[in-house]
Amino acid sequence: MAKMIEATINGIDITVEEGTSILKAAQMIGINIPILCYHPDLPAWAACGICIVKIEGSPKLVRACATPIMAGQKILTHDADIVNVRREVVELILSNHPDDCLYCPRNGNCELQRLAAEFGIREQPFEKNLRDLPVDRSTPSIILDPEKCVLCGRCVKVCQGMQNVWALEFISRGDETRIAGAGDIQLSDTPCIKCGQCSAHCPVGAIYEKDDTRKVWNALQDEKKHVVVQIAPAVRVALGEAFGLEPGTIVTGKIYAALRRLGFDAIFDTNFAADLTIMEEATEFVHRFTTEGSAMPLITSCCPSWVDYLEKYYGDMIPHFSTAKSPQMMMASLVKTYYAQKKGIDPKDIYSISIMPCTAKKYEITRDQNMYSTGQQDLDVSITTREFSRMIKQAGIDFLNLPDEAPDNPLGLYTGAATIFGATGGVMEAALRTAYNMVTGEELGKVDFEMVRGLDGIKSAEIDIKGTKVRVAVAHQMGNIETVLNQIKEAKEAGKEVPYHFIEVMACRGGCIAGGGQPYGATDERRLKRIAGMYKDDVQQEIRCSHQNPYIKTIYDEFLDKPGSKKAHDLLHTHYVDRPLYQK
Amino acid sequence: MPATAMEEFTITDGLMEFIHQWKDKPGNLIMILHRTQQEYGYIPRKIAMDIAKEIGVPLAKIYGVITFYHFFKLEKPGRNMVSVCMGTACYLKGAGDLIQELENLLGIGVNCTSDDGEFSIESVRCVGCCGLAPVLTVNGEVYGKVKTEQMAEIVAKHRGA
Numbered sequence: 001m002a003k004m005i006e007a008t009i010n011g012i013d014i015t016v017e018e019g020t021s022i023l024k025a026a027q028m029i030g031i032n033i034p035i036l037c038y039h040p041d042l043p044a045w046a047a048c049g050i051c052i053v054k055i056e057g058s059p060k061l062v063r064a065c066a067t068p069i070m071a072g073q074k075i076l077t078h079d080a081d082i083v084n085v086r087r088e089v090v091e092l093i094l095s096n097h098p099d100d101c102l103y104c105p106r107n108g109n110c111e112l113q114r115l116a117a118e119f120g121i122r123e124q125p126f127e128k129n130l131r132d133l134p135v136d137r138s139t140p141s142i143i144l145d146p147e148k149c150v151l152c153g154r155c156v157k158v159c160q161g162m163q164n165v166w167a168l169e170f171i172s173r174g175d176e177t178r179i180a181g182a183g184d185i186q187l188s189d190t191p192c193i194k195c196g197q198c199s200a201h202c203p204v205g206a207i208y209e210k211d212d213t214r215k216v217w218n219a220l221q222d223e224k225k226h227v228v229v230q231i232a233p234a235v236r237v238a239l240g241e242a243f244g245l246e247p248g249t250i251v252t253g254k255i256y257a258a259l260r261r262l263g264f265d266a267i268f269d270t271n272f273a274a275d276l277t278i279m280e281e282a283t284e285f286v287h288r289f290t291t292e293g294s295a296m297p298l299i300t301s302c303c304p305s306w307v308d309y310l311e312k313y314y315g316d317m318i319p320h321f322s323t324a325k326s327p328q329m330m331m332a333s334l335v336k337t338y339y340a341q342k343k344g345i346d347p348k349d350i351y352s353i354s355i356m357p358c359t360a361k362k363y364e365i366t367r368d369q370n371m372y373s374t375g376q377q378d379l380d381v382s383i384t385t386r387e388f389s390r391m392i393k394q395a396g397i398d399f400l401n402l403p404d405e406a407p408d409n410p411l412g413l414y415t416g417a418a419t420i421f422g423a424t425g426g427v428m429e430a431a432l433r434t435a436y437n438m439v440t441g442e443e444l445g446k447v448d449f450e451m452v453r454g455l456d457g458i459k460s461a462e463i464d465i466k467g468t469k470v471r472v473a474v475a476h477q478m479g480n481i482e483t484v485l486n487q488i489k490e491a492k493e494a495g496k497e498v499p500y501h502f503i504e505v506m507a508c509r510g511g512c513i514a515g516g517g518q519p520y521g522a523t524d525e526r527r528l529k530r531i532a533g534m535y536k537d538d539v540q541q542e543i544r545c546s547h548q549n550p551y552i553k554t555i556y557d558e559f560l561d562k563p564g565s566k567k568a569h570d571l572l573h574t575h576y577v578d579r580p581l582y583q584k
Numbered sequence: 585m586p587a588t589a590m591e592e593f594t595i596t597d598g599l600m601e602f603i604h605q606w607k608d609k610p611g612n613l614i615m616i617l618h619r620t621q622q623e624y625g626y627i628p629r630k631i632a633m634d635i636a637k638e639i640g641v642p643l644a645k646i647y648g649v650i651t652f653y654h655f656f657k658l659e660k661p662g663r664n665m666v667s668v669c670m671g672t673a674c675y676l677k678g679a680g681d682l683i684q685e686l687e688n689l690l691g692i693g694v695n696c697t698s699d700d701g702e703f704s705i706e707s708v709r710c711v712g713c714c715g716l717a718p719v720l721t722v723n724g725e726v727y728g729k730v731k732t733e734q735m736a737e738i739v740a741k742h743r744g745a
Contacts, residue, residue, distance in 0.1 A: 160644070169644035172651045182647040183629060183658065190644070582633065582643065 005071040010078070018071075022053055022064035026077055033077050034086060034115060036093070037152035038065040039201055040523045041162065041509065047153050050089045050115070053077045061085065087119045093150050095126035096175075097204070104148070104205040109520055111203035112150060133178060138186035140366070141194035141359040142207055142516075146178045149206040155179060155198035162509065164479035165309065167192035179206070182582070189583035191312050195305035195478065195507045196359030196384075196516020209359050209517055213391050215381045219351040220263045227351045228339070229259055230331045230411075232270045234357040234422030234512035235385050237533030241519040242389035243399045247526045248533030250540075253404025255355075258392050260405060266339070269407045270354065271414030273331035274421045274430070276555070277302060278546035280324040280572055281427075282434040283563035285502055289470070295319040297473075297488065297500045300427050302326040304364035305507035307576065309478055314485055315578030323573040327421065328354050328361055329371060332379035333571040334411060338559045342410070347374055354382045357422070357515035360507070370574035384517025410551045416447075416537070416544035423534040424476035424511035425452035425459060428504040432463055432472070433545040440466050447544050453535070455510060455524060458484060460500065473500045477509035593630040595638075599623050603638050613641055613649055617656055626657035662697045662704035664742045666722050671710030673717040678732075682718055683707065685732040689739050702743055 002017040009026050016025045021044060026033050037047035044065035052061040056074035061082070069075065076082070094116060101107050136144040151170075156179060159168040167190040171180045181190035199207045219227050231252075240249040259267045281300065288294035301307055301322045310317060325333070332354070336347035354361065361382040365371055371378055383391075392399050406412070417433050420426030429449045436444050451461040452472065457480035460473040475481045484503060491498045508515050510527035513534060522530075543549060560568050595603070602619045606612040616635055620627055627650055636643040650656040666686060670679050683694060686705050690698050697704040711719050716728025722742050730738075 160642070166642035166644040169648040170652075171647060182643040183632075584629075 005069070007069050007071060007073045007075065009069075009075045016069060019068050022062070022067050022069045022075055022077075023051055025069045026053075026064065026075070031077055033064045034118070035065060036111060036115065036150065036203055037154065039154050039157075041201065042154060042157045043161070045153065045157070047151065048089065048093070050086050052082060052085055052089075054079070054082060083119075087121070090115050090119050090121060091125055094121065094124060096129045096131065097150060098130060098147060105208040105211070106202075106205035110205060113204075129175075131178070136187050137210070138188035139192060139194055139210075139363065141210060141362045142187070142196050142199050143210055144179070144187060144207050146180070146206065148204055149179055150204055151177055151179070152203055154201040154203065155207055158197045158201050162477055162479050163193070163195060163197055163507070164482060165191055165193055165195075168198065185582070185584045191309075191581045193305040193308040193312075193478070193507060194360040194363045194516075197508060198516075199359065200514070200516050200518065200520065200522060209384050209386060210362060211387055212362065212381050212383050213387045213394075216353055216383060216391065219353070219380070222351070224349060225351040226265045226343075226345050226349050227263070227353065228266045228268065228335050229264045229353045229355065230268045230270045230273070230328070230335075231255055231259075231355045232328065232357055232361075232422065232512065233274060233419045233426075233534065234515060234518065234530070235355055235388070236419075236537065237422065237513060237530045238357065238518045239385055239389060241521070242386070242392075245400070246529065248529035248531075248536075250533050250537050251399075252537070253406070254399060254402040256407050257402040257405040258395075258397050258399060261397055261402075262391065262395055264353075266335075266408045268331060268335070268411040269414050270327045270331055270356075271418035271421070272411045272549070272551065273327035273334070274302075274418035275415055275546035275549045275552050276330050276334075276572065277324055277327045277421075278417060278427075278430050278434050279552060279556075279563045280330075280568060281322050282431045282438055282546075284322055284324060285431060286435055286438045287564070289501060296498055297503050298322055299502075300431075300504045301574075301576075302421065302427060303506050303512075304358070304360040304367070305478070306481075306505045307367075308360065308363070309481075309507065311576055311579045312581050317485060317488075318576045318578065320488075321576055323569075323575060325370070325572055325574050326361075326364065327418075328356065328382070329364065329378060329574075330572050331411065332365075332371075333373050334555070336374035336376065336378060337571060338555065339411060348376060351381075352379050354379055355385065355388045356382050357385050357512045357518045358382075358508075359384060359516040361517075368574070368577075373571050385515075385519060386517055389519065410554060413549060413551050414541070415546055415549050416539060416541035417546045418549075419537045419541065420534050422512045423453070423531045424506050424509075425449075425454070425474045425504065426511065426534065427506075428452045428472055428474050428502065430546060431502070431504075432470075434547045435470075436465050437545065437547055439468065442466075443545070452504075453531070455527060455531075470502065471500045472502045472504070474504045476506040476511055478507045481505050593624070593628045595631060595634050596623055599631075600638075603635065607639050612639060613646065617646070617650065621656060624660075626660050628660075629658075659697065660701070662702055664703050664722055666703055666705050666720060667708045667711075668694075668705065669709070669711045669717070669719045669721075670707045671714065671717075673710075673714035674719055677717040679707075679718040679720075681732050682720060682730060682735065685735045686739075689736060703739070 005018050006015050033051045036050050046063040046066040051064040053064045054076040133146040156168050159165050219225050236252040240251045285298050299320045335352050340347040365379040417430035433447050452474045458475050463470045475484050487499050513530035514522040514527045606615050632646050692698050694707050
């Protein structure tokens with residue numbers, strides 16, 4: 001039990017755990033101290049100075065984010081002096097920040113713009129000093145515009161600390177300081193895994209997703225194109241936030257309706273492909289688990305950032321990687337083969353689009369030749385939830401008042417197992433539901449595996465499949481995977497049995513529900529609400545195990561033969577290569 | 585400063601021994617970078633990458649340190665380092681004109697290296713002999729009360745020498 005201490009803030013008595021920052025203590029009693037560099041996902045490091053407060057008896061202003069409150073202290077968070085200093089902090093930041101807000105990707109949701117508005121900044125008292133630095137458009141996923149950077153350091157902390165990727169660092173010093181890869185190389189030459197967590201945490205428009213919506217608009221207008229769309233699991237519990245709904249609100253039916261109004265010719269659900277992924281991956285798992293000498297553990301591969309990370313950082317672990325493509329790419333393969341044949345459409349006339357919570361999915365669609373398994377680019381363009389929300393607004397669609405509609409078939413129906421792909425632990429749980437059936441030939445009574453759910457960085461469990469013990473681990477937030485992989489390496493080097501048989505990895509904290517392309521403002525509180533939405537969608541489904549999806553059965557009967565067949569391998573599987581960390 | 589092209593460098597035996605000595609000690613990165621610059625005259629990118637692997641420090645961190653301290657150089661300096669003092673006395677006595685004359689003669693500005701790799705120019709603060717202002721040094725050799733007309737001669741003396 002942590003020690004509790006008493007203090008006062010603005011004359012209000014509070015009792016908090018020792019070590020609580022002044023910022024958090026104030027938030028507990030409804031006092032909002034302004035912040036810019038601080039983010040609840042990250043350790044406070046007092047870069048910007050906007051959160052300064054007074055402590056009675058102390059001549060210095062202190063930064064509330066990084067100062068623990070002490071017993072007996074009397075804190076003052078707002079008075080004329082403090083507000084003046086804060087206003088000056090904003091003015092100083094603005095003195096080297098461009099004023100072209102109207103043309104900025106963060107116009108309307110920029111944290112600096114909001115502060116400037118709240119502090120009523122009407123003029124610039126300081127000399128404007130902008131830095132002419134080149135924009136980095138080298139990756140297909142994110143754009144880095146260092147001229148807009150306020151040096152809050154969130155992206156660096158995320159990239160190095162949370163993700164352990166180390167693509168970004170502060171380069172140089174003083175007023176020359178900027179964010180860049182090692183030695184001013186472009187992002188595509190760094191270890192960047194395109195997860196976009198930098199963009200999700202950036203308070204301003206310095207790092208943002210590459211906008212591909214124009215390609216989608218053009219395709220929709222082209223009468224010769226048959227435009228097919230798929231939506232990922234996590235989009236349905238977060239898109240509503242862009243329209244004022246609570247995080248975790250399930251808006252699947254409204255999304256289908258919005259897509260139909262936008263003019264898409266066929267509306268499919270990535271969840272169907274998630275069910276298919278489970279069929280392929282669970283088959284692969286059961287095969288490896290029951291075949292002596294197979295590479296164990298099996299590691300999931302549906303997260304493209306994780307794939308990129310593994311190829312760069314753990315090339316020696318490639319044999320452990322599931323060869324199953326991600327649900328996005330499985331759907332894409334089927335759209336230009338199975339669906340095209342069924343509809344009698346030349347796959348060249350199909351334009352295939354995905355809506356994803358993820359910036360790395362933009363990279364995945366052309367990552368190697370396996371993404372051209374249909375004889376052309378399998379998926380033409382991938383847009384994020386944020387881009388999709390803008391398209392709905394551009395189209396003048398009254399999203400909140402849309403009726404709930406259904407997707408098109410045969411690639412639209414999904415099970416509860418598929419939808420939980422969007423949350424950390426979901427792929428594992430879905431795979432276990434089907435693996436149990438594949439091993440025993442029986443159905444589970446209770447399909448929930450609560451031990452792999454939730455926000456703990458690494459979750460592990462031993463599952464009893466009728467006497468056979470299967471040890472699993474689930475890791476999310478890229479920086480957490482090192483521990484798990486080191487356990488595997490140590491066991492292998494010592495000639496011991498590996499600690500796990502099956503490992504799920506997602507690059508983003510909480511899984512895809514907090515992906516780099518989701519609506520801004522993800523914190524653990526919001527992540528938990530989105531996760532709750534995913535599991536609610538799971539129990540709402542009549543069918544909750546992938547192998548019971550009737551269209552999955554049909555597609556194997558009509559087209560794919562059986563899980564792991566030659567055709568399945570050609571279309572639904574891929575392979576990996578050891579890649580250098582740095583291209584330059 | 586752009587990253588220099590990847591040269592074919594390997595860590596010398598002396599540097600490797602030094603790295604192993606320092607690998608597990610606090611402050612190892614700065615010490616190893618100093619030793620590296622002593623060895624090559626700058627920090628070659630290939631060597632920075634090898635150091636990253638040897639001591640398990642991400643390359644981005646290494647570049648954060650290299651670019652933070654002016655001392656560390658990312659590009660190979662010229663065979664001759666011309667350091668023009670821009671301290672107060674030298675500045676007032678026309679050090680700016682000396683730099684201008686060097687630009688005319690060598691076709692390069694401060695913090696640049698001539699294409700033939702012969703000369704680099706840097707500006708430094710007080711060399712400690714203000715009585716001789718304006719002062720410049722070439723590879724540590726001091727020239728005092730320098731006039732612009734003498735510059736061609738000084739350059740010629742060191743070129744190819």
